[in-house]
Amino acid sequence: MDIEKTLQALTLEEKMKLLTGKNNWENEDFGGKLPSIFFADGPCGLRKMSVIDDSTHKNTAYPTLSMLGCSFSTETTKMVADAIAEDCIENDVDILLAPGVNMKRSPLCGRNFEYFSEDPVLSGELARVYIEGLQERGVGTSLKHFAVNNNENYRFYQNSELDERTFYELYTKAFEIALEASPWTVMCSYNLVNGIYASENPWLLKGVLRDKFGYNGVIVSDWGACMHRAKALKATLDLEMPHSQASFGELKQAYEDGFITEHEIDNSVRRLLELIEKCQAAKTYRKAQKTKEERHKVAVEAAKDCIVLLKNDNSILPLKSGSDISVYHSSSSSFYGGGGSSHVETENKVERIDAVLRKRGENITAYTKHYSPSGTKYSIVCVGNSPEIEGEGFDRENISLFSRHNEMIERCAEDNPNTIVLLYAGSAIDVSKWIDKVAAVLYVGFCGEGANEAVADILFGNVSPSGKLAESFPISLADNPIEKEEEYEPYVYYKERFDIGYRYYDKHSEKVRFPFGFGLSYANFVYDDARLIKHTETDYTIQFTITNQSAIDAKEVTQIYVQDVYCASERPVKELKAFTKTLLKAGESKTIQIKLDRKAFAYYNAALKDWYVENGKFNIYVATSSQDIKAEFAVDIQLDEYTQFTAKNTKLL
Ligand code: BGC
Numbered sequence: 001m002d003i004e005k006t007l008q009a010l011t012l013e014e015k016m017k018l019l020t021g022k023n024n025w026e027n028e029d030f031g032g033k034l035p036s037i038f039f040a041d042g043p044c045g046l047r048k049m050s051v052i053d054d055s056t057h058k059n060t061a062y063p064t065l066s067m068l069g070c071s072f073s074t075e076t077t078k079m080v081a082d083a084i085a086e087d088c089i090e091n092d093v094d095i096l097l098a099p100g101v102n103m104k105r106s107p108l109c110g111r112n113f114e115y116f117s118e119d120p121v122l123s124g125e126l127a128r129v130y131i132e133g134l135q136e137r138g139v140g141t142s143l144k145h146f147a148v149n150n151n152e153n154y155r156f157y158q159n160s161e162l163d164e165r166t167f168y169e170l171y172t173k174a175f176e177i178a179l180e181a182s183p184w185t186v187m188c189s190y191n192l193v194n195g196i197y198a199s200e201n202p203w204l205l206k207g208v209l210r211d212k213f214g215y216n217g218v219i220v221s222d223w224g225a226c227m228h229r230a231k232a233l234k235a236t237l238d239l240e241m242p243h244s245q246a247s248f249g250e251l252k253q254a255y256e257d258g259f260i261t262e263h264e265i266d267n268s269v270r271r272l273l274e275l276i277e278k279c280q281a282a283k284t285y286r287k288a289q290k291t292k293e294e295r296h297k298v299a300v301e302a303a304k305d306c307i308v309l310l311k312n313d314n315s316i317l318p319l320k321s322g323s324d325i326s327v328y329h330s331s332s333s334s335f336y337g338g339g340g341s342s343h344v345e346t347e348n349k350v351e352r353i354d355a356v357l358r359k360r361g362e363n364i365t366a367y368t369k370h371y372s373p374s375g376t377k378y379s380i381v382c383v384g385n386s387p388e389i390e391g392e393g394f395d396r397e398n399i400s401l402f403s404r405h406n407e408m409i410e411r412c413a414e415d416n417p418n419t420i421v422l423l424y425a426g427s428a429i430d431v432s433k434w435i436d437k438v439a440a441v442l443y444v445g446f447c448g449e450g451a452n453e454a455v456a457d458i459l460f461g462n463v464s465p466s467g468k469l470a471e472s473f474p475i476s477l478a479d480n481p482i483e484k485e486e487e488y489e490p491y492v493y494y495k496e497r498f499d500i501g502y503r504y505y506d507k508h509s510e511k512v513r514f515p516f517g518f519g520l521s522y523a524n525f526v527y528d529d530a531r532l533i534k535h536t537e538t539d540y541t542i543q544f545t546i547t548n549q550s551a552i553d554a555k556e557v558t559q560i561y562v563q564d565v566y567c568a569s570e571r572p573v574k575e576l577k578a579f580t581k582t583l584l585k586a587g588e589s590k591t592i593q594i595k596l597d598r599k600a601f602a603y604y605n606a607a608l609k610d611w612y613v614e615n616g617k618f619n620i621y622v623a624t625s626s627q628d629i630k631a632e633f634a635v636d637i638q639l640d641e642y643t644q645f646t647a648k649n650t651k652l653l
Pocket residue numbers: 041097144222223341
């Protein structure tokens with residue numbers, strides 16, 4: 001398609017009509033005059049809804065983004081995105097409405113399971129490869145929800161009020177990183193940001209997303225997020241979704257009133273035509289290659305990489321095949337995902353762990369929704385949250401399990417010291433009632449349709465667990481710094497600034513049960529020979545050797561944190577700047593190198609409106625969780641004095 005010619009051939013009225021959808025999931029095509037694009041939800045699989053009757057096509061359910069976050073693996077994340085692309089290609093979907101990179105400000109947010117992490121670098125890096133994974137296969141993405149959408153209860157009218165540093169360092173950092181993959185669309189959020197709806201916020205969309213972050217693709221509204229079409233156009237929002245009756249009238253009136261110009265309309269139409277063209281071009285080369293069974297296998301493989309071993313007293317796990325086991329289910333359904341627009345209806349039956357184990361020849365006694373003593377050597381108790389507890393449009397009331405789930409664990413643990421808990425949830429859970437009474441806990445999270453096949457492999461040691469928490473687990477809700485929004489207030493002020501997740505628990509370690517980045521393995525890893533290689537004042541290579549001193553092949557996640565020892569501005573205790581996941585065969589050693597650049601030391605300076613490295617001392621930590629440091633280096637950065645501003649008190653010292 002010749003974009004300019006097509007643009008010129010459209011009447012002004014047609015151009016205005018193009019700026020809202022034709023229906024719930026497609027763009028306006030003027031009865032076939034233009035090609036149409038089909039949008040459908042992700043992110044943990046494809047949820048394609050019919051434009052005729054809203055029925056949902058069945059597809060593969062992969063681990064949720066919260067669990068891909070726990071994989072700390074760019075490889076696994078890309079593998080999942082590639083498989084989802086296959087589902088999209090097979091179902092004629094052009095744009096997957098994913099990934100979401102909003103920060104987990106509070107563990108109560110109903111949609112935390114749809115987001116990667118409480119940390120922007122982890123979220124941004126994984127989102128970047130997720131986008132690449134889909135787009136390399138000719139399926140567009142929608143990076144969402146831009147921006148500062150961190151709870152669900154009042155998402156349609158809440159004003160998220162925050163200062164500039166917090167905005168750039170925490171709430172838009174993951175977007176900034178993920179934008180490097182050039183998502184074909186970015187979706188604005190429902191809420192207001194600093195007093196103006198995201199959809200019509202010129203500072204947010206034009207000033208930050210386009211001018212500062214350099215985004216020149218299509219900005220699409222969240223479904224129904226456009227409050228006033230002409231104001232949204234002015235802010236450079238291109239496509240309102242889904243179809244809105246009011247849209248054309250609002251644009252026409254605003255044009256006649258001189259509020260918007262044809263030039264502004266053309267800019268949005270041009271971006272939309274470019275997107276249509278991209279989707280058309282993709283149709284010529286994209287092709288699904290994997291069978292459904294192969295996609296299911298991807299779901300299983302990914303789940304193996306995500307599940308986190310939280311407790312393993314006396315190395316009770318892995319179990320030996322042929323062990324005497326009973327399984328207690330707190331619910332009759334399988335937990336594999338949360339509720340709302342990301343919910344994937346699966347084609348494959350999601351099997352419960354007892355069924356999976358039986359198929360593998362294990363002798364299992366299973367009980368559902370009730371406990372009775374079984375006298376077996378080991379007891380596995382399955383507990384968790386259903387899509388009614390964790391889902392879109394509402395927040396959780398608390399972070400506890402239903403009392404009947406807790407009671408089932410407690411009763412089982414009273415009878416059996418070898419109680420193993422499988423925890424299925426999309427966000428942090430208060431485990432206080434029973435954590436000291438049970439022998440082992442596997443955080444399965446919402447791991448999609450392959451969850452229990454992966455669990456079986458981990459339980460019996462075919463695979464060593466390698467997930468690490470991408471979200472801190474506080475001891476109780478009261479230990480979390482973010483106040484619960486009891487009732488609607490017109491604004492939520494982010495007064496805690498950087499104090500979310502581990503940035504807070506680093507100052508209050510007594511309040512965290514399982515810290516960010518934590519997860520056990522069956523293997524024993526030893527770190528040595530850590531070195532720091534300096535290239536420039538702000539460019540370093542960190543080198544270290546990891547040895548797997550055990551008889552099982554296993555993967556190890558290494559996290560690099562940076563601490564600014566002294567700075568004129570407030571800084572978190574330390575921040576994650578890089579991470580890597582390494583497969584080590586039994587007994588194997590590998591030397592790893594990780595690079596850090598200027599970004600690792602800079603903070604957003606509101607006076608400069610830019611990132612700034614203030615000269616002075618920094619610590620670099622090689623760690624296996626936010627609270628388990630294996631090696632550290634001190635560096636003293638001394639950039640040219642003319643890059644610097646006079647630091648506090650230097651004249652007086
Ligand atoms: C959600 C989006 C989703 C859209 C389309 C909205 O309610 O916030 O994440 O992509 O619906 O289903």
